Amino acid sequence: MKPTIKDVAARAGVSIATVSRVMNNRDRVHTATKEKVHRAIEELGFAPSTIARSMVMNETRNIGLLLPFLKNEFWATLAESIEARLWENGYTVTIGMADSRSYAKMKAAVQSMIERKADGIILCSSPADPRELADFTKLVVESAVPAVTFEFDLPGLPSVKSDHIQGSSAAVNHLIRLGHTRIAHIGGPLVSIGRELGYREAHLLQGLPVDENLIRRGEPFFEFGQAAIIDLLEQEAPFTAVFCANDLIALGAVQELQRREFRIPKDISIIGYDNIKAAVLIKPNLTTIAQPVSDMSASLVDTLLKEKNDKPARRLPPKLLFELELIVRETTAAPLMS
Amino acid sequence: MKPTIKDVAARAGVSIATVSRVMNNRDRVHTATKEKVHRAIEELGFAPSTIARSMVMNETRNIGLLLPFLKNEFWATLAESIEARLWENGYTVTIGMADSRSYAKMKAAVQSMIERKADGIILCSSPADPRELADFTKLVVESAVPAVTFEFDLPGLPSVKSDHIQGSSAAVNHLIRLGHTRIAHIGGPLVSIGRELGYREAHLLQGLPVDENLIRRGEPFFEFGQAAIIDLLEQEAPFTAVFCANDLIALGAVQELQRREFRIPKDISIIGYDNIKAAVLIKPNLTTIAQPVSDMSASLVDTLLKEKNDKPARRLPPKLLFELELIVRETTAAPLMS
DNA sequence: CTGAAAGCGCTTACAG
DNA sequence: CTGAAAGCGCTTACAG
Numbered sequence: 001m002k003p004t005i006k007d008v009a010a011r012a013g014v015s016i017a018t019v020s021r022v023m024n025n026r027d028r029v030h031t032a033t034k035e036k037v038h039r040a041i042e043e044l045g046f047a048p049s050t051i052a053r054s055m056v057m058n059e060t061r062n063i064g065l066l067l068p069f070l071k072n073e074f075w076a077t078l079a080e081s082i083e084a085r086l087w088e089n090g091y092t093v094t095i096g097m098a099d100s101r102s103y104a105k106m107k108a109a110v111q112s113m114i115e116r117k118a119d120g121i122i123l124c125s126s127p128a129d130p131r132e133l134a135d136f137t138k139l140v141v142e143s144a145v146p147a148v149t150f151e152f153d154l155p156g157l158p159s160v161k162s163d164h165i166q167g168s169s170a171a172v173n174h175l176i177r178l179g180h181t182r183i184a185h186i187g188g189p190l191v192s193i194g195r196e197l198g199y200r201e202a203h204l205l206q207g208l209p210v211d212e213n214l215i216r217r218g219e220p221f222f223e224f225g226q227a228a229i230i231d232l233l234e235q236e237a238p239f240t241a242v243f244c245a246n247d248l249i250a251l252g253a254v255q256e257l258q259r260r261e262f263r264i265p266k267d268i269s270i271i272g273y274d275n276i277k278a279a280v281l282i283k284p285n286l287t288t289i290a291q292p293v294s295d296m297s298a299s300l301v302d303t304l305l306k307e308k309n310d311k312p313a314r315r316l317p318p319k320l321l322f323e324l325e326l327i328v329r330e331t332t333a334a335p336l337m338s
Numbered sequence: 339m340k341p342t343i344k345d346v347a348a349r350a351g352v353s354i355a356t357v358s359r360v361m362n363n364r365d366r367v368h369t370a371t372k373e374k375v376h377r378a379i380e381e382l383g384f385a386p387s388t389i390a391r392s393m394v395m396n397e398t399r400n401i402g403l404l405l406p407f408l409k410n411e412f413w414a415t416l417a418e419s420i421e422a423r424l425w426e427n428g429y430t431v432t433i434g435m436a437d438s439r440s441y442a443k444m445k446a447a448v449q450s451m452i453e454r455k456a457d458g459i460i461l462c463s464s465p466a467d468p469r470e471l472a473d474f475t476k477l478v479v480e481s482a483v484p485a486v487t488f489e490f491d492l493p494g495l496p497s498v499k500s501d502h503i504q505g506s507s508a509a510v511n512h513l514i515r516l517g518h519t520r521i522a523h524i525g526g527p528l529v530s531i532g533r534e535l536g537y538r539e540a541h542l543l544q545g546l547p548v549d550e551n552l553i554r555r556g557e558p559f560f561e562f563g564q565a566a567i568i569d570l571l572e573q574e575a576p577f578t579a580v581f582c583a584n585d586l587i588a589l590g591a592v593q594e595l596q597r598r599e600f601r602i603p604k605d606i607s608i609i610g611y612d613n614i615k616a617a618v619l620i621k622p623n624l625t626t627i628a629q630p631v632s633d634m635s636a637s638l639v640d641t642l643l644k645e646k647n648d649k650p651a652r653r654l655p656p657k658l659l660f661e662l663e664l665i666v667r668e669t670t671a672a673p674l675m676s
Numbered sequence: 677c678t679g680a681a682a683g684c685g686c687t688t689a690c691a692g
Numbered sequence: 693c694t695g696a697a698a699g700c701g702c703t704t705a706c707a708g
Contacts, residue, residue: 002482004701015679020703030677045480050453051398052701054389056684062432062454069418076414080407083435087443092450094400094432097421105425112430115388116400142383144340222619251619258621278616281560281589283596342685353695358687368693390685394700 003044012040023048054117062092063304064113066106068099068125073276074293075124078150081297082122089305091119100128100191103136110139120146120304123154128191146308148300152191158303158317160296167289167324168198169205171243171271174287174326176206178334180241180269186228186253188220188245195245195273213237220245225252233260240268240335247272247279247288254282254331265333275327284330292322341382350378361386392455400430401642402451404444406437406463411614412631413462416488419635420460427643432456438466438529441474448477458484458642461492466529484646486638490529496641496655498634505627505662506536507543509581509609512625512664514544516672518579518607524566524591526558526583533583533611551575558583563590571598578606578673585610585617585626592620592669603671613665622668630660 009016014033021027022037029037040046054060063086070076083093094116096109106127113121121140126149127133137154140147149159175183185199196215203210214237218224225244229252232239244250250272254264262268264284272279275290299320307317347354352371359365360375367375378384392398401424408414421431432454434447444465451459459478464487465471475492478485487497513521523537534553541548552575556562563582567590570577582588588610592602600606602622610617613628637658645655 006701016702017679017681017704018677021678024703026704028677033677047449047453047481049393049455049701050450051389051392051455052684053703054684055387055393055686055701056703058684060389070408070421071411071415071418073409073411073414076411077409079433080409080435083408083433087435087447092432092434092454094430095417095421096430097418097425109425111385112388115385116430117387117389143385255619255621277560278619281593281616282620283593344685354686355688355695355697356693359694362687364688366693371693387685390700391687392700393685393702394687396700 003046005046005048007044008037008040008046011044012036058117060117060119061090062094062116062118064096064110064116064118064121065093066096066098066109066113066121066123066125069097070095074274074291077293078124078297081294082301085298085301089301094118098125100126103127103129103132107136107139110136114139114143114145118145120148120308122148122150122300122304123152123157124150126152126154146304148304148307150296150300153319156317158307158319160300160303160320161322162291162296162324163321164192164194164324165198165201167273167291167326168195168243169202170198170324170326171273171289172199172202173206174328174332175241175243175269175271176202176208178241178269178332180335181208182211182214182237182239182241184214184232184239184242185216186225186232186242186244186249187215187217188249189217192220192245195243199243211237214239220249222248222252222255225249225254226256227252229253229256241270241332242268243271245273247274247276247286250286250288250331251278251282254286265331266336269332269335271332280329287329287332288327290325290327292325296322341384343384343386345382346375346378346384349382350374396455398455398457399428400432400454400456402434402448402454402456402459403431404434404436404447404451404459404461404463407435408433412612412629415631416462416635419632420639423636423639427639429457436463438464441465441467441470445474445477448474452477452481452483456483458486458646460486460488460638460642461490461495462488464490464492484642486642486645488634488638491657494655496645496657498638498641498658499660500629500634500662501659502530502532502662503536503539505611505629505664506533506581507540508536508662508664509611509627510537510540511544512666512670513579513581513607513609514540514546516579516607516670518673519546520549520552520575520577520579522552522570522577522580523554524563524570524580524582524587525553525555526587527555530558530583533581537581549575552577558587560586560590560593563587563592564594565590567591567594579608579670580606581609583611585612585614585624588624588626588669589616589620592624603669604674607670607673609670618667625667625670626665628663628665630663634660 005016098106187196216228272286272288275288279286343354347357436444525534554566610624610626613626617624
């Protein structure tokens, strides 16, 4: 049987209250007593039950982290830095995985975090369906557990987001400044519509018309990048640059273009989005947009902990928007004949 | 205040024992009573405290997962499938991150899992230093928490491992069968020494001498792949193929070779290890060795849960070895003049 | 400085 | 079928 505080008390010849005091460094305790207790703890290999403590303290020092998935560099990196920062603050993290298509799991995962009395929840995934979203909102709001959302909003909760319109706009502006006027866009699913909006904004602000024939939307994967670029190539409308909604799409487009002997960036410029590692594993290195992952994860954690402590204040929840950075590498250049 | 079982009992006009019974579907309860209770739960939005239950049941239904890191496709994928399988079995997972160089964190993370009364621990990371390893072993063994190790061993614990010697041997055999006789090896850190052993085994079994000048060891990263291949190229000893300890190294080597106008696989064949996504994002697609990630994660979970339930049996702990698969793609071919 | 006791929110014999 | 009570392993006023 694992030893409990009682065993330690018995062995040290003191009360459990005293053992508790020396463990937590609370109140004044005679040095001699302290030592007796420490010795007893040592000898028994005693580890206090966090769970018993949580019960009376009404605090678990554990945070729930809901993610769409992990086998994607962006989320893995985010999760890793969230864990690190939370750990520094004395918190542990339990993960729950569910993307927007598996609401049953998502709900169960969050419910589990609530029942396990997480001190807070970081939500990086949300249901797509409006009814599910309403149900989800009700669940987390009524639970009254401090929470922060990432990349989406829930009424009453603080959120941390990338300014995708600014980022995409910066990407397209870069192309326009290089002299491109016919810029295609291979977009992702609807959740990433902000990137298309940025693409449009840049055109609008520069007085450049948007050719709807140059826009594609699909899955955020390599294969779609290949398919979409083929599709674009096969139609009449010419273009000299492509702004892709993520790096995998961009990589797919690059590979397909190279297979067809297009020279990048000479014939066609490409910009991706996310700055995944593979962006510098291909030749030419991919120009892309980077999200400030560590700033964002730090902000998620800090916001959550503040939320937890200032709860009674109940100000309007903060909505943090992070700027994205254009990383110019080798896949962008001026168009051939401009 | 969040409602407790008492509030539900009061509202339903029954005892807390009865509420507990209907929540857990234990014993026979009058349908009418049951309904009253359900209604009260519903109206109050009551969520039982898993933590209070854990305390009395002496079971948390939570598993600790220690990982070296997450921002690496292999570990992220493994973590994701472990979470999924554990969830299916009614368990939640708490992660702890620490690689072999940060023993303080590793120890603290595992200690935290023990104190939080995890029902089991999956260890995917271990200290490199022998003294630390002894200390670590003591910690987990004395805690008596069911545990499984991945890719390393701890006395008395079951383990799940890849048969790296077999996998590496398969890779090198493939090259030998193609006709290569001068095969270089760019290895990783000492923990992955099994790959070098497999490289040697294949040579030995095929009666091919190993030229020590053709072996390099270093960090398992892209940059080392570049550096090592340059180093190999600059010395006298010729070679027509390279077996790399992981895909990142292989990608670095490929990129550097291509920059120097070597044709792959015509001039030089390359084999990687891990089968990361980027392996098919480059041209030519990388021939590599794949670990059966989902089989292994399933095995980790199943072994752990069995360990947890059969504890008293105390048979010799199982050591599971998984076979690796050679995935032949485009970076390997017969040498030019053989 | 230290101990006895209450209490955190549940589950489960034990009676009835 | 249902309730009163003990107990899980801690923390923390309250006395002394």
